[in-house]
Each structure stands twice: as structure tokens, then as C-alpha cells.
Amino acid sequence: MMQRPLTCVEICAGAGGQALGLAMAGFVHVALVEYEADYCEVLRKNRPEWNVICADVHDFDGRPYRGVDLLAGGVPCPPFSVAGKQLGQDDDRDLFPEAIRLIQEMKPKAVMLENVRGFLDPSFEAYRSHIFKSIRDLGYVTHIKLLNASDFGVPQLRPRVVIIGIRKDQYGAFSYPEDKPDSAKTVGETLYDLMAENKWTGAKRWAEQADRIAPTLVGGSKKHGGPDLGPTRARKAWAELGIDGRGIADAAPAPGFEGMPRLTSRMMARIQGFPDTWTFGSRKTVACRMIGNAFPPPVAKAVGEQIKECLAHGCADSQSKISLSRAVV
Numbered sequence: 001m002m003q004r005p006l007t008c009v010e011i012c013a014g015a016g017g018q019a020l021g022l023a024m025a026g027f028v029h030v031a032l033v034e035y036e037a038d039y040c041e042v043l044r045k046n047r048p049e050w051n052v053i054c055a056d057v058h059d060f061d062g063r064p065y066r067g068v069d070l071l072a073g074g075v076p077c078p079p080f081s082v083a084g085k086q087l088g089q090d091d092d093r094d095l096f097p098e099a100i101r102l103i104q105e106m107k108p109k110a111v112m113l114e115n116v117r118g119f120l121d122p123s124f125e126a127y128r129s130h131i132f133k134s135i136r137d138l139g140y141v142t143h144i145k146l147l148n149a150s151d152f153g154v155p156q157l158r159p160r161v162v163i164i165g166i167r168k169d170q171y172g173a174f175s176y177p178e179d180k181p182d183s184a185k186t187v188g189e190t191l192y193d194l195m196a197e198n199k200w201t202g203a204k205r206w207a208e209q210a211d212r213i214a215p216t217l218v219g220g221s222k223k224h225g226g227p228d229l230g231p232t233r234a235r236k237a238w239a240e241l242g243i244d245g246r247g248i249a250d251a252a253p254a255p256g257f258e259g260m261p262r263l264t265s266r267m268m269a270r271i272q273g274f275p276d277t278w279t280f281g282s283r284k285t286v287a288c289r290m291i292g293n294a295f296p297p298p299v300a301k302a303v304g305e306q307i308k309e310c311l312a313h314g315c316a317d318s319q320s321k322i323s324l325s326r327a328v329v
Contacts, residue, residue: 006308009033009065009106011057011073012095015280015290016043017272018074018114019050021300026308027070033060038286046278057098062105069311071108074295075099075115100134103165110307111135111165114295117146119161140165143174147299151179154273154296155190156214162303166310174310177302187214187241191267200253206261210241214271219292227288229263248288265291273298 008027010019013034023029033053034040040054053060062071075095096113103111119128132142142165149158166174188207196203215237218230229238229245238245242260249262263271265280265287273296280287 006069006311008070008072009062009068009102009108011060011071011099011102012075013039013043013052014074015039015294016046016278017274017294017297018072018300019043019047020274020278021295021297021302022070022072022112022304023047024297024301025304027304030068031065033057038281038283039290042280042290045281057095057102060098060102062102065106068106068108070110070112070307071099071102071106072112073099073114075113096131100131100138103135103138103140107139107167109167109170109311111140111163112303112307113163115161115163117159117161120144120146135165139168141168141174143176145176147176147303148179149273149296149299150184150213151181152177152296152298152302153180153183153185154271154298155184155187156217156271156273156296158216158296160295160299162299164303164307170311171313175306177306184213186211187243187271190270191263194264194267194270195252195261198252199255200257200261201255202253202257206242210243212241214238214241217268217272217292219289219294227265227285248284250284268292272296 005028006026007030008022009031010022010029011033013019013032016032019029019032029050031051031053032043033055034043035054035056037054040052043050043052099111099113118124132144135142142163144161144163146159147162149156149160162176164174164176188210191210192203192207195206215234218234227248229235229243235245239260244260244262247262248268249264251264253261265284266276268288268291269278269280270276272291272294274291274294275297280290
């Protein structure tokens with residue numbers, strides 16, 4: 001008998017990094033909820049078959065999707081980001097309460113929520129405990145771990161917190177994907193062909209000295225100015241790789257170019273783990289914000305495969321617990 005595909009509803013879908021990774025792991029999306037029109041357009045253009053619901057998650061009713069296999073989402077990170085004011089639950093962008101509401105309405109077999117490293121900050125311990133208790137009270141075993149994108153082949157220093165909930169009526173055990181240190185290529189190896197596509201004579205020399213993974217890509221916000229690679233400290237890290245982080249280029253360097261090249265949005269997307277076929281529209285500033293704020297598809301794929309394996313065996317822990325694992329970066 002043919003096994004049916006596992007279904008997924010995703011909230012705060014952004015430009016589709018997590019959704020793409022989960023699709024690569026074998027999940028079929030029955031709905032993707034995203035508030036910003038530009039992001040919705042990108043999702044529809046890249047995956048016309050997806051049911052993209054361009055709406056505020058506060059207004060999204062999960063009851064029609066009751067029984068879905070997976071509820072996933074990258075709830076907004078500003079409440080917990082070290083780059084912001086870290087207001088946590090006092091930030092009106094905190095959507096964890098909406099995620100919990102949707103878990104209650106949908107009763108999915110599994111939940112996957114991702115956030116920034118700052119979510120593990122000691123100052124949020126009480127709120128974190130509240131979130132996990134709320135999920136456990138709905139009948140789920142909870143897990144949390146800080147995953148490094150570079151351990152899954154992404155050429156970038158990008159730690160992200162991944163929270164998993166498994167409904168207790170499943171059987172077995174969930175485990176996070178195995179880390180694969182040193183699996184990521186260097187920035188030079190990753191981008192050489194893109195840097196050389198306009199016959200830049202210095203491309204090979206540049207690639208040889210760009211001999212490590214990238215710092216964390218940033219996307220900024222609507223309040224942020226034009227596209228660049230972040231504040232002074234971040235730009236210094238990029239400069240060590242031979243990249244000018246003060247802006248984003250429209251095209252690869254010309255044959256006689258001298259100095260430090262800038263990344264194009266396509267180069268940024270590759271560093272984030274997107275395939276070259278994934279498009280982000282024609283507006284550079286918006287595209288760079290989408291890419292920089294995305295969840296790397298290879299990480300989502302790796303986690304999705306573990307969830308899929310877990311659900312295929314009807315997984316759950318015999319005891320409800322929070323498994324907190326902190327990675328060192």
C-alpha cells in the first residue's frame with residue numbers, strides 16, 4: 001500500500017527557506033501563511049502549486065487544517081534578537097502565543113518552530129518555560145536545540161534555535177539531525193563561479209583567500225536603509241574574506257575590476273543555502289532583506305527528514321520533557 005505524503009502548514013513563511021527545505025524532505029504544504037505581499041509574491045512565483053495565504057497570522061484560522069502532520073514556522077526574531085531591544089513577550093511582534101493557539105486548533109502530529117540564538121538568553125528563561133509548558137499541556141513532548149547552519153553544509157556562521165514538539169500519541173523517539181562539522185565549503189569555493197561569470201581576472205585569486213565560511217548574513221528591516229552586509233563589525237568580518245560589505249552589487253565584477261568585490265543578491269542566496277533557481281524578485285533591497293532573514297533550506301531539510309522518520313514510525317517519548325542542548329559557536 002502506498003504511504004500518503006506528510007502534510008504541513010507553515011506560518012510566517014517569509015521567502016520560503018524553511019518551506020523549501022521541508023518540501024525537499026518530503027512534506028507537502030497545504031497552506032503557507034505570510035503577512036508581507038512581496039514575500040507572498042516570491043512564494044507564489046517559485047512554487048505556483050503552493051496554497052499561499054497572504055494574511056496576518058492573528059487572523060488565520062487553524063481549525064480547517066486540524067490533523068495536519070506538521071505545523072512549522074519561523075516566528076519573528078526581533079523580540080529575542082541581540083540586534084534589537086530584546087523585549088521578548090512584551091514585544092508586539094512576538095507570535096509564540098499565536099503558534100500555541102494554532103497548535104491547539106490544528107492538533108498537528110508534530111511542531112517545528114525556529115528562532116534566533118537570543119531566545120536561549122537567561123533573561124528569557126521564565127518565558128521559555130511558559131512556552132514549553134503551554135505546548136506540553138496541549139499533549140506534546142518538547143525538544144530544543146541550537147543548530148549551526150555550517151554543520152549542515154551552509155557556508156555561513158548562522159546559529160538558530162529549533163524547537164520541536166511531538167504529539168504524545170505517537171511512538172518512538174525524535175532525535176535532531178547529526179552535526180557534520182567541516183561539511184560547508186569556503187566562501188571562495190561557494191562563490192567562485194558567480195564571481196567569475198563576467199570574466200573577472202582576479203576571481204581565482206580572490207577565491208583562494210576567501211578560505212573560510214561567511215559571517216552571519218543579515219537582512220535588516222523595513223526601517224533599515226539600503227542593502228548592505230550589516231554594521232561595522234560585520235563588515236570587518238566580510239572584509240577579511242575580501243568582500244566589500246558597504247553595499248550589494250547588481251552584477252559580478254567586470255574583467256579589469258580591482259579592489260574588493262561586493263556580493264550580488266544571488267551570491268547572498270547561495271551563501272544562505274538557496275538553490276540558484278529560487279528567485280527573489282527584481283527589487284534589490286527587498287530581495288536582500290528576504291535572503292538575509294531566511295532560514296537556510298539545508299538545515300530545514302535535515303530537521304524535516306528527522307521529523308518525517310519520526311512520524312513514519314509513529315514517534316513519541318514516553319515522558320514529557322524539555323531537552324535543552326546548547327551548541328558552542
